[in-house]
Amino acid sequence: MTTIARRNDNLLEDIQTRLPDLNKSERKVAEAILRDPTAATRYSIASLAREASVSEPTVNRFCRAFSATGFPDFKIRLAQSIATGTPYVGQHVQPDDTVAQFADKIMLSTMANLDRARQTLSERELTRAIDYLIQARQIHFFGMGGSAPVALDAQYKFFRFNLPVMSYSDALMQRMVAAGCTTGDVIVTISYTGRTRESIDIARIARDNGAIVIGITNPGSPLADVCTALVSVAPTENTEVYMPMSSRIVQLAVIDVLATGVTLKRGKDFQHHLKNIKESLRPTRFPEAGSED
Structure with a gap:
């Protein structure tokens, strides 16, 4: 199928798409990454575990669930995903968000989803x-x-x-x-x-x-x-x-x-x-x- 500017292997999109299906601990890791993907590329495994309030083995299991050989491999794929696409994939509005925070989330999420649609629209279908x-x-x-x-x-x-x-x-x-x-x-x-x-x-x-x-x-x-x-x-x-x-x-x-x-x-x-x-x-x-x- 011919697509318009289609991007392959976008780890951030994969995490966002699978978020509802993750267990409680895995979701904590995913949400910690999605809050600031760029910062996550600089974390050590211990730092990400603290940020997500989970154990280091949980972080390792999370990385393997996304086809990474380990945490270093996962960070490389995460950095590639950020470099080749819209860094913000999507964050849900929280009850304690300020007006500035939820406005920013909605605008950025819309931009990211429009970009995703742009990449995946099929020229043949159109x-x-x-x-x-x-x-x-x-x-x-x-x-x-x-x-x-x-x-x-x-x-x-x-x-x-x-x-x-x-x-x-x-x-x-x-x-x-x-x-x-x-x-x-x-x-x-x-x-x-x-x-x-x-x-x-x-x-x-x-x-x-x-x-x-x-x-x-x-x-x-x-x-x-x-x-x-x-x-x-x-x-x-x-x-x-x-x-x-x-x-x-x-x-x-x-x-x-x-x-x-x-x-x-x-x-x-x-x-x-x-x-x-x-x-x-x-x-x-x-x-x-x-x-x-």
């Missing part, structure tokens, strides 16, 4: 999805919960392409729209987890009626398995514990990528149409300071 969108007779964007605003944003962007576009956040409406679809219709279903039963059932209904279903979702999910085409967005936060934050921003960025791809595929002749839409907004705004308008 190209296939854009081709389907270009050929669509009409497009429906489906999103529930935290993905609903993303579907609405997609409607705002894609209506400019001079074809029928609607977004739906209600499961019953989605089901009825899917049942009424025919060949030539495209449904883009947006789901962070890809495990919502309604979304999967609705995708099946749409496909059974001849529609193309594009999923913007977790590549290993049940929803991904029933879609015609997939734009993979791997999960980076536990939305069952935390409200979705950076995941929503990543989805919005993917919508922008798809909209840009459709615009470029339409060619230069289509630019005049987009310009007319933009110009229609000019009378609704006060002129900028110093403007002669």
